[in-house]
Amino acid sequence: MHTPSPLRRHLRGLAAALLAASLGVAGGAATAADFPARPIRLVAPAAPGGSPDILARTVGQFLNERVKQPVVVENKPGGAGNIAHELVARAAPDGYTLLVATDQLAINDSLFHDLSYGGSRGFAGVVQAISAPQVLVVNSTVPARSVAEFLDLARARPGEIAVATPAVGTVGHLATALLQRRTGVRLNHIVYKSAQPAIAEALSGRVQAVFVTLAPALPHIQSGALRALAVSTAERSPAVPEVPTTAEAGLKDFTFSSWQGFSAPAATPAPVLDALNAHFNAVLADPRTRTALTAQGFDVAGGTRQAFDGLVAASAAQWGDVIRAADIKPVD
Amino acid sequence: MTDLFANLGANLGLGLSVAASPQTVLWCLVGCLLGTLIGVLPGIGPVATIAMLLPVTFYLDPVSAIIMLAGIYYGAQYGGSTTAILMRLPGESSSVVTCLDGNAMARRGRAGAALAVAALSSFLAGTVATLLIALFSPSLTALAQSFGPAEYFSLMLLGMTGAVVLAHGSVPKAVAMVLLGLLLGLVGTDVESGMQRFTFGIPELADGIDFVPLAMGLFGLAEIIVNLERGVAKVDDVAAIGRLRPTREEMRAAVPAALRGTAVGSLLGLLPGGGAVLSAFAAYTLEKRLSPTPERFGTGAVEGVAAPEAANNAGAQTSFVPLLTLGIPETPVMALMVGAMMIHGIQPGPQVMTAQPALFWGLIASMWIGNLMLLVINLPLVGLWVRLLRVPYHLLFPAILLFCAIGVYSVHNSAFDVLLTALFGLVGYGLAKLKCEPAPLMLAFVLGPLMEENLRRALQLAHGDAGVFVRQPISLGLLLVTLALLLGAVLPAVRRVRAVAFAETDT
Known part of the structure; x- marks a missing residue:
């Protein structure tokens, strides 16, 4: 190796100074008074x-x-x-x-x-x-006006009612898995890359329902294209006050x-x-x-x-x- | 019909009153200018440009912000075409096609003409697509919704079949490139099961290989390495810039191609979830099919620049329809736009058109204004951009490398992507040595994952019944076109042997 150029030596010195300074600040950060x-x-x-x-x-x-x-x-x-x-x-x-x-x-x-x-x-x-609440919505043409009617429909046609959810491991995806486990119904659970294409598929009617975060579904609930059956929170959402909670809709231990x-x-x-x-x-x-x-x-x-x-x-x-x-x- | 035009007048009037106000025109101009200036830096395409500039718009009111973003988008897209033509550096999937003949034209000293044709085709397409949207927005949404997984699968299959046509030269090599592209597209998390494929425990690969590092590496970096190998002698070739304006013959070939490209792009751009990526490829394929001299494609055919540039811009325009009415982003750029709208408190959805007519029609009118500005900004600048080619390689190459690294990094703030770009640069050099073309690879890389996702989803929705692909009329139609394309590729060879036997199918 050649000897360090003056510039490089200077930079090294600067780096050391910066390191010392940041350590000093980090040490002092423990006192809440001068944080941040x-x-x-x-x-x-x-x-x-x-x-x-x-x-x-x-x-x-x-x-x-x-x-x-x-x-x-x-x-x-x-x-x-x-x-x-x-x-x-x-x-x-x-x-x-x-x-x-x-x-x-x-x-x-x-x-x-x-x-x-x-x-x-x-x-x-x-x-x-x-x-943010999760919401179970169906296409407006699906003949189910409540969670109970939706479950009856799914029981009458096991494995035929398609539910779209955003990617694997998202709350909507896990909630749909949980719904099937709790109620024993068999749904045709279809996974999308994110909430938007899942909602689009429900809008077109190719899938009957979608389980997603309320915000992206809200404009379609308000336009009447999608019908909200339940919100997953302990209390009703101020954005859709007429939609019951999962507990009110008769789903036990299904609040999140x-x-x-x-x-x-x-x-x-x-x-x-x-x-x-x-x-x-x-x-x-x-x-x-x-x-x-x-x-x-x-x-x-x-x-x-x-x-x-x-x-x-x-x-x-x-x-x-x-x-x-x-x-x-x-x-x- | 009179109602239709009365509405058109009223809507566009409202739009222009918003978009042509001095303030919005200013933001649109600033956006176009920023977009062009940053987008024209080699290696920095629309995705990187918008990702970088998005926070700038947070401080504007929603209408100005969205209009400025649209300006940035058009500017960056045109800037991306500029680097694709001059330096063979595609910034997004659509510019890959522009690279093919645009860069070939530049090598032949027609860089100025290629840039001018690209700008004029984009403007023509933008104007037509704006009118289309203004006339038919509501019914276009219905058309977009009639595309389900089965239809998408068939469309992608058609696109993939066309991929082989993209290559000039050996068909087996083109097929090999398609397969390699499909393999690279497999990397990442499986949508259906959440399992990771070919990620080797690297979290950066969990979302798959990004388009930008792959395209930059295979096209841009590989090009630099190849040029370095050829030595300095090349400088003189490229520096011969020639006449800047397109010749009469060039214009005569470009106009019909641009019109066909506009039609293809407007249609495909409407399809949420993957249509737009196809538009430039599809337009190029169509031109090559229709051309009496398909062998000119890839060596600097002006149609090969006009058609994809028009398709790309028309598609960019019409893809705002599913974005605004369904809230579905089609491309990474559109996903960024959705994010931007949400930051400004606009939830994309069917109510945008009715609840925020000023925004909706203002955006549509600003598209056209944006296109006009691009023309105004860029036509005089063509000479300047072309002069970039005169920059000596020992200055130009390090600068390109630097900007590529910045551009790639800024998409996901990921140093891993920069390393990936370097790796794909070496792969691209290897492919160039083997005379394999990267364009079919890129198309397969983009379409493969979409095709798989839609195939599985279509089968899942149909409970495993593969008949769904031929029962849906749109899907069936697309499959028949695919079949015809395949036959068209195979038949000439067969015909030479058994000309008589096939005489009837020709009629």
Whole structure:
């Protein structure tokens, strides 16, 4: 090797200084008072425009106003969220790199055999930001006006009623598996790449029903092309107040919603997590955030970080049971 | 009929009143300009351009934002055609076809003519498609919905059969390239079962190989390696730019080709979920079939530039119909547009046309304005773009490599994709040495996964009954056309041997 050029030596010195500086800041970050002292990175497991990206950008904008530090949204789509999960789990646990955590984080614990980042236990929850109901809708020509009538129809023609769901391992997909297991009906379960083509197929009538997140189905429910039979949440959705919940429709133990929130690497110090939780809760309570998020079909959540940890653990357990019971083979 | 035209007037009037307001024209212009400037950087196609510029639009009101995005899209798409023609660097699937004859024209010193034909064909197609949408939007949606999995499968089969026609030269090699493309298309997560195929435990491969690294590697990088091998002597060839404007004969060949391309593109663009990717390929195939001198294709036939460019632009236009009325994105670019609309609080769906007529018709009118601006921006710039070819290779190649790396990285923020591009560059060099053409490979790579998904879904919906493909009239029709295409390829060979026996089938 030749001797380093002056420029290179200079760069090395600079790198060392930067490293020292970042270590110094990270060390000081444990005191919540001066947190955050640097830009915050929100890693979204989605392309620009995907639902976690929209959440991150909306919340990020108001968080920026509040903490007077830039909030940068970084898109790491793909690999069923695992690429983003891995990146954040391995980031410095200083509260400056956060994950937009979605149901996929909990579901992947059981959907994948061996996650290099250790699954959902590799994260500490900061706050649950939103929840969104799942909805069972049928094409308006299907002669079923309630969940009971739909199940009767499916029992009369076993395996013939086609239900479209978004990709394997999404909440809609698992919910359809769960529905068959709970009620014993046999449906023709057809998987699409995402919610939009599944909904389109239900609109054309080639499939009779679709189980998806409420937001993308909402315009078609309002136009009358699709008929909503039930929402999956414990309470009715303000967007479609006339649609009963699954519990009201007679489905026992069939209450769930999809959620999104923010999580940090597991080793992040508690004072930093508390400071972040306070900032996020203040942002989520801001009416401007609420208006922007409600327009996306999200129900704004908020709450303690312990509650979010509990939700992630409960979802991981619930969907784990479904995945095993429905005999969905984990991916290596 | 009078109602139809009265509506057309009212709707386009509303649209123009939105789109022709100084503010929206400004945003459209800014979008077109940004899109062209970034899209013309070698290696950065529409997907990368929109992914990069999307956040810029977050600060505008919804109508301006969507119109600016549409401008970026058209600009980037034209910019992508520019690099496809000048440097053989396709930024998205449709420009792969433009590479074939556009780049061949550039090599023959007709780069200026190829660029001008591309711009004029795009404008012609854009104008016709805009009128079509304004006239028939509601009924077009119904047509789009009549396409189910069985119809898609048959359409893809037809497209795949056409793929062999794309290649000039050895048919066995073209078939081998199709098979290789199908294999590469298999990589990723199986939609039906969620199982991973050929991912080797690499999470970046879980969603399959992306189109951009494959196209950049096979076309762009491979081209650079081949040129390096040929040495510096090539510079003089390319630098001979020749007359910038198309000749009279070129125009005479280009106009009917552009019109046919417009028809093909407008139809295929309507089909949600995969029609648009076919349009440029289909238009090229059609031209080659109709041409009395098909052997000119691949060596710089002007029809081979006009038809796919027109089809591509017409398809881009009409694909807004399923996007706006059904909310189904057809291409990665459209998926980004859906995301952008949602960020601005617009949920794509049937209500957009009625609930937000200003947005809907404004967007349609802005399409036409966008096309006009592209023409205004780009025709004077043709000379400038062509002069890029005069940049010495020792400056041009490193710059192309750099921009390719940036472009590929910016699509998914993935360094893995950059490595993949380098790998496919080497593969592309190997293919060039073996005289195998990458275009059929690309088509099979794009269509294969769609074909598999729709085949399985059609069978699943029909409870395993394969008869579904011949019972649905549209599907049957497409299969018959496929059969005719196959016979057309086989018959001439047979006819030479048994001319008399086949005399009746000719009539």
